[in-house]
Amino acid sequence: MKLSFHGHSVVKIETGGKNIIIDPFISGNKNTDLKVEDVRVDYILLTHGHNDHVGDTVEIAKKNNATVIATAELASWLSWQGINVHPMHIGGSYQFDFGIVKFTQAFHGSSVTNDKTQTIIYTGMPAGLLVKAEDKIMYHAGDTGLFSDMKMIGELNEIDIAFLPIGDNFTMGIEDAVIAAKWLNAKQVVPIHYNTFPVIQQNPHTFIEQLPKDIGKVLEIGDVIEI
Numbered sequence: 001m002k003l004s005f006h007g008h009s010v011v012k013i014e015t016g017g018k019n020i021i022i023d024p025f026i027s028g029n030k031n032t033d034l035k036v037e038d039v040r041v042d043y044i045l046l047t048h049g050h051n052d053h054v055g056d057t058v059e060i061a062k063k064n065n066a067t068v069i070a071t072a073e074l075a076s077w078l079s080w081q082g083i084n085v086h087p088m089h090i091g092g093s094y095q096f097d098f099g100i101v102k103f104t105q106a107f108h109g110s111s112v113t114n115d116k117t118q119t120i121i122y123t124g125m126p127a128g129l130l131v132k133a134e135d136k137i138m139y140h141a142g143d144t145g146l147f148s149d150m151k152m153i154g155e156l157n158e159i160d161i162a163f164l165p166i167g168d169n170f171t172m173g174i175e176d177a178v179i180a181a182k183w184l185n186a187k188q189v190v191p192i193h194y195n196t197f198p199v200i201q202q203n204p205h206t207f208i209e210q211l212p213k214d215i216g217k218v219l220e221i222g223d224v225i226e227i
Helices: 057-064 072-079 150-156 174-184 204-209
Strands: 002-005 011-015 018-022 043-045 067-071 084-088 093-095 100-105 111-114 119-122 127-133 136-140 161-165 188-192 224-226
Touching: 011 127, 043 057, 057 067, 057 072, 067 072, 072 084, 150 174, 161 174, 174 188, 174 204, 188 204
Parallel strands: 018 043, 043 067, 067 084, 136 161, 161 188
Antiparallel strands: 002 011, 002 224, 011 018, 093 100, 100 127, 111 119, 127 136
């Protein structure tokens, strides 16, 4: 399984001959190296409905005839935009042609907002993602605060790599993310969801320094890691 980080919470996965992107927030993201027109994917995985996570999903899905995998309410809203969806929900798993996806809980919000019309559309519960492929397990926590069931997620899954938010304000900060990493017992931990906006400025190396040796890894924009 080949993984690459592209700023904020954007992670790409290459596995089983398929290309997958998680939370493709590209337009308006100053910290990404991606261009919407260049993205080639078979699937899009979404953790929740906020604009900085759904991002360019609709355009990317239409251009690639890609399938969007999301929680049921968010998937329904996206299907109304004329794209292919596969609805799921927390606790559920499904075998796709690239591997198994399972949605975990996350403690956050989930909605689509439109500043021009001053409307907010509720899009169900937020989630984290477990992707199991090539005998490896990747965990993307999405946007979440620290919660004790991370211990259970770590106990039930031998996680090879975990992507954890550290930005604080909207999600876990560094202190709580260190606890999350311990509970998850992942072989590798990568910080995400930081430095995109002034309010979530963090030094990712401060996070890594508080983890056991050789566990944490800061991925620069565009860096690739293989597990």
